[in-house]
Amino acid sequence: MEKPKEPKIITDKNEMREWSRSMRAQGKTIGLIPTMGFLHQGHLSLITEAHKHTKVSVVSIYVNPGQFSPNEDLSTYPSDFNGDIKKLMSVPGGVDVVFHPYNLYDYGVGSVGHGEGRVEKEGVVSCVEDGGGSGHETWVTVERLGKGLCGKSRPIFFRGVATIVSKLFNIVEPDVAVFGKKDYQQLRIVTRMVRDLDFAIRIIGSDITREKDGLAMSSRNVHLSTDEREKALSINRSLSKAKDAVEMGQINSRDLINSVIESIQEAGGRIDYAEIVDQESLKAVERITSPVVFCIAAWFGKVRLIDNIEISG
Amino acid sequence: MEKPKEPKIITDKNEMREWSRSMRAQGKTIGLIPTMGFLHQGHLSLITEAHKHTKVSVVSIYVNPGQFSPNEDLSTYPSDFNGDIKKLMSVPGGVDVVFHPYNLYDYGVGSVGHGEGRVEKEGVVSCVEDGGGSGHETWVTVERLGKGLCGKSRPIFFRGVATIVSKLFNIVEPDVAVFGKKDYQQLRIVTRMVRDLDFAIRIIGSDITREKDGLAMSSRNVHLSTDEREKALSINRSLSKAKDAVEMGQINSRDLINSVIESIQEAGGRIDYAEIVDQESLKAVERITSPVVFCIAAWFGKVRLIDNIEISG
Numbered sequence: 001m002e003k004p005k006e007p008k009i010i011t012d013k014n015e016m017r018e019w020s021r022s023m024r025a026q027g028k029t030i031g032l033i034p035t036m037g038f039l040h041q042g043h044l045s046l047i048t049e050a051h052k053h054t055k056v057s058v059v060s061i062y063v064n065p066g067q068f069s070p071n072e073d074l075s076t077y078p079s080d081f082n083g084d085i086k087k088l089m090s091v092p093g094g095v096d097v098v099f100h101p102y103n104l105y106d107y108g109v110g111s112v113g114h115g116e117g118r119v120e121k122e123g124v125v126s127c128v129e130d131g132g133g134s135g136h137e138t139w140v141t142v143e144r145l146g147k148g149l150c151g152k153s154r155p156i157f158f159r160g161v162a163t164i165v166s167k168l169f170n171i172v173e174p175d176v177a178v179f180g181k182k183d184y185q186q187l188r189i190v191t192r193m194v195r196d197l198d199f200a201i202r203i204i205g206s207d208i209t210r211e212k213d214g215l216a217m218s219s220r221n222v223h224l225s226t227d228e229r230e231k232a233l234s235i236n237r238s239l240s241k242a243k244d245a246v247e248m249g250q251i252n253s254r255d256l257i258n259s260v261i262e263s264i265q266e267a268g269g270r271i272d273y274a275e276i277v278d279q280e281s282l283k284a285v286e287r288i289t290s291p292v293v294f295c296i297a298a299w300f301g302k303v304r305l306i307d308n309i310e311i312s313g
Numbered sequence: 314m315e316k317p318k319e320p321k322i323i324t325d326k327n328e329m330r331e332w333s334r335s336m337r338a339q340g341k342t343i344g345l346i347p348t349m350g351f352l353h354q355g356h357l358s359l360i361t362e363a364h365k366h367t368k369v370s371v372v373s374i375y376v377n378p379g380q381f382s383p384n385e386d387l388s389t390y391p392s393d394f395n396g397d398i399k400k401l402m403s404v405p406g407g408v409d410v411v412f413h414p415y416n417l418y419d420y421g422v423g424s425v426g427h428g429e430g431r432v433e434k435e436g437v438v439s440c441v442e443d444g445g446g447s448g449h450e451t452w453v454t455v456e457r458l459g460k461g462l463c464g465k466s467r468p469i470f471f472r473g474v475a476t477i478v479s480k481l482f483n484i485v486e487p488d489v490a491v492f493g494k495k496d497y498q499q500l501r502i503v504t505r506m507v508r509d510l511d512f513a514i515r516i517i518g519s520d521i522t523r524e525k526d527g528l529a530m531s532s533r534n535v536h537l538s539t540d541e542r543e544k545a546l547s548i549n550r551s552l553s554k555a556k557d558a559v560e561m562g563q564i565n566s567r568d569l570i571n572s573v574i575e576s577i578q579e580a581g582g583r584i585d586y587a588e589i590v591d592q593e594s595l596k597a598v599e600r601i602t603s604p605v606v607f608c609i610a611a612w613f614g615k616v617r618l619i620d621n622i623e624i625s626g
Contacts, residue, residue, distance in 0.1 A: 017513060025338075104511075133457070133591075133594035133596055134593070134594065137455055137456040137457050137458065137505065138453065138454070138455045138456075138506045138509035138510055139453070139454055139456065140451065140452070140453050140510070141451070141452055141454065142451045143450040143451075143452065144446070144450050145450065162451070163510070166511075167510055167511045170511040170512050170513065171511050173513075192450065193451045195420055196420075196449050196450065196451035196480075197451055197476070197479050197483055198326060198417075198479075198480045198483040198484050199483050200330055200483065278446075280446075280447070281446035281447065
């Protein structure tokens with residue numbers, strides 16, 4: 001049996017870039033898997049996917065304050081760095097580097113906060129503080145794709161995602177980056193951003209990993225009580241039923257959506273959104289005649305879960 | 314005498330990136346000078362500046378529709394590609410590549426316009442068309458720095474600048490990029506963007522080049538009548554006087570500004586703005602006790618000119 005590979009841990013962004021450039025100088029291609037840590041099998045499957053495309057791989061572990069609003073769960077976002085490293089070592093082939101920076105918004109001037117839930121001036125709100133004129137103030141937005149679905153209840157979320165992903169791309173300089181399809185809108189936004197800003201990076205979407213009972217894996221699942229977890233199974237069950245119904249010829253989105261909402265509400269979930277959208281444009285689709293994705297966000301207790309299912313149409 | 318170097322002309326972005334990567338593989342550093350063409354001595358001085366820092370140099374010539382509003386002068390923006398090449402060959406050391414793409418917003422899907430003055434949906438207005446869900450929709454904004462000075466009368470201008478500069482950075486992958494101080498706000502915005510998004514690029518600001526009579530060089534000067542051109546000299550004259558006044562102990566911004574406005578208006582100019590701001594934060598300064606820059610935008614006939622002067626304070 002292969003000896004588990006211990007990843008090199010890099011916290012400094014310049015050291016990270018130097019490592020990548022030394023790999024590139026040796027002709028090695030680089031895969032990046034951006035994560036916020038508290039890894040589960042879903043993350044590990046992204047690494048296995050990356051191994052198919054590149055010679056070396058970098059997993060970033062960074063809880064990005066730029067994508068959380070002060071009223072969101074940044075402070076309770078779970079973490080377990082040592083456990084993460086062990087899990088990464090269990091992946092066949094392992095990973096070469098874990099990039100684990102302390103604060104990617106600290107530029108050594110002014111006072112730039114890290115996850116203190118401060119409020120920026122001029123109505124722009126994220127957990128990254130405006131450091132009195134010298135703080136972070138550059139944001140990448142993917143206008144239309146970022147407005148619907150999760151963008152409705154989390155208006156600064158995708159701005160924060162696109163910005164941190166741009167930063168990671170510029171620091172790690174990967175050839176390929178792998179994102180999970182569970183965050184479907186995020187995958188589409190990053191793909192569009194890469195095209196629109198001409199990043200020389202190939203984006204790969206990787207299938208959702210589920211628990212045996214069908215629950216989509218998420219770092220937030222740990223916050224679910226046993227009871228809530230059982231109720232949350234209604235999401236995947238109803239989505240699967242909807243897919244079966246389409247395959248049986250039911251192509252009216254409104255009927256399919258109503259039936260999924262009903263099932264989740266009966267189980268005790270509170271719907272944030274339930275929408276059937278085009279797989280590329282994420283525009284709502286009324287009749288399913290081309291590839292779509294059925295996207296759900298719902299609350300169970302204090303936990304907001306998202307899930308989706310691709311339907312070929 | 315050295316034989317003038319003929320630049321390689323590249324129009325394809327992938328070919329451009331391959332060229333840069335082949336240079337980097339040979340250990341050569343790359344300087345980028347982004348321009349919109351119709352070059353003058355001011356541009357050529359940026360190339361001379363770039364030569365001090367890098368081994369090879371790329372001049373991009375691209376009139377960026379993303380930074381023009383439909384009511385602005387995109388369609389009349391002057392161009393003279395053959396003349397530009399001749400001028401570039403006159404620079405000692407020349408340039409290695411002229412990157413001259415046709416349309417950096419055409420992604421081969423939908424219909425993406427090029428300078429047709431179309432209006433995007435949802436109130437966002439630039440000369441880049443929304444191609445029905447598949448068009449360009451990613452924008453880089455430097456929030457606070459982009460709001461004042463030129464940002465007031467040109468609300469989408471710096472969004473367009475930061476976006477096209479990001480695209481050029483990702484295509485050319487330079488080590489150094491040179492920008493003129495005439496576009497002072499642009500220089501500060503690009504510098505901040507590079508820091509905030511972790512681009513591995515050093516930004517160098519290069520001094521304003523002036524005609525013998527003091528007029529700041531600009532591609533737009535060609536649109537001035539002889540009479541307007543004479544009147545426009547009031548900008549630099551009054552700015553120089555203001556600098557002298559500060560050196561003589563006058564540190565009240567309001568008085569200095571009023572006197573400059575008066576001089577330019579007397580000469581027949583129409584002021585867009587006249588402000589004294591901090592050199593780094595671009596925040597307005599009431600009393601000059603630290604390094605500032607006095608920035609002016611004014612119309613002479615149908616031509617809007619900008620100029621500025623740094624004052625050490």
